Amino acid sequence: MPRLGAIQPIMALAHRMEHCTRQTYWRSNSMSVAFRRDSDEEHKEPRFERTIPSGPNYVTARGLALIAARIAELEANLAVAADEVEREGIARDLRYWNTRQVTAIKAPAPPAGEAAFGSCLRVRIGKSERTIHIVGDDEADPATGHIPFSAPLARALVGAAAGDRIDFGAGVEVLEVLEPAP
Numbered sequence: 001m002p003r004l005g006a007i008q009p010i011m012a013l014a015h016r017m018e019h020c021t022r023q024t025y026w027r028s029n030s031m032s033v034a035f036r037r038d039s040d041e042e043h044k045e046p047r048f049e050r051t052i053p054s055g056p057n058y059v060t061a062r063g064l065a066l067i068a069a070r071i072a073e074l075e076a077n078l079a080v081a082a083d084e085v086e087r088e089g090i091a092r093d094l095r096y097w098n099t100r101q102v103t104a105i106k107a108p109a110p111p112a113g114e115a116a117f118g119s120c121l122r123v124r125i126g127k128s129e130r131t132i133h134i135v136g137d138d139e140a141d142p143a144t145g146h147i148p149f150s151a152p153l154a155r156a157l158v159g160a161a162a163g164d165r166i167d168f169g170a171g172v173e174v175l176e177v178l179e180p181a182p
Helices: 004-028 061-080 084-102 152-157
Strands: 057-059 104-106 120-125 128-135 146-148 165-168 173-181
Touching (some): 061 084, 061 104, 128 152, 146 152, 152 165
Parallel strands (some): 057 104, 128 146
Antiparallel strands (some): 120 128, 120 173
């Protein structure tokens, strides 16, 4: 019969071997998270919905027509789009414009002789004259003189009448309203 003292080192060695075998098995059956990939979807850039401006969606009659035309254009493009990524982008834009059409509030006509939403103003900035239209967020196009009612310049002009001088831009720019027209 073997001595009890000789069995203990053998048992300790067997225990260490079993422990090492478990670690090797665990390491071989697991993989670093960096090398796993469940699908291609999780590696694509997220596509967020278009941001809807806060506040009411006031529009002019021209703005309603522009929204309807944009929806018709997007629906036509969606019907002929072949690429899935392109279709997703068009569908996203279509959701935005449909929401804007549903939430549109046609603004009343501006009062005569006073700048308001929907007004067309002739203003003098320094020695040059410009025509400015105060419109909704979606029909704004500063290059053509259509500025959104939420813009600082439009907010400064609202309520102005012919002959009013408005300090704009920390006193550097002085606007003179020449003629407000509905």
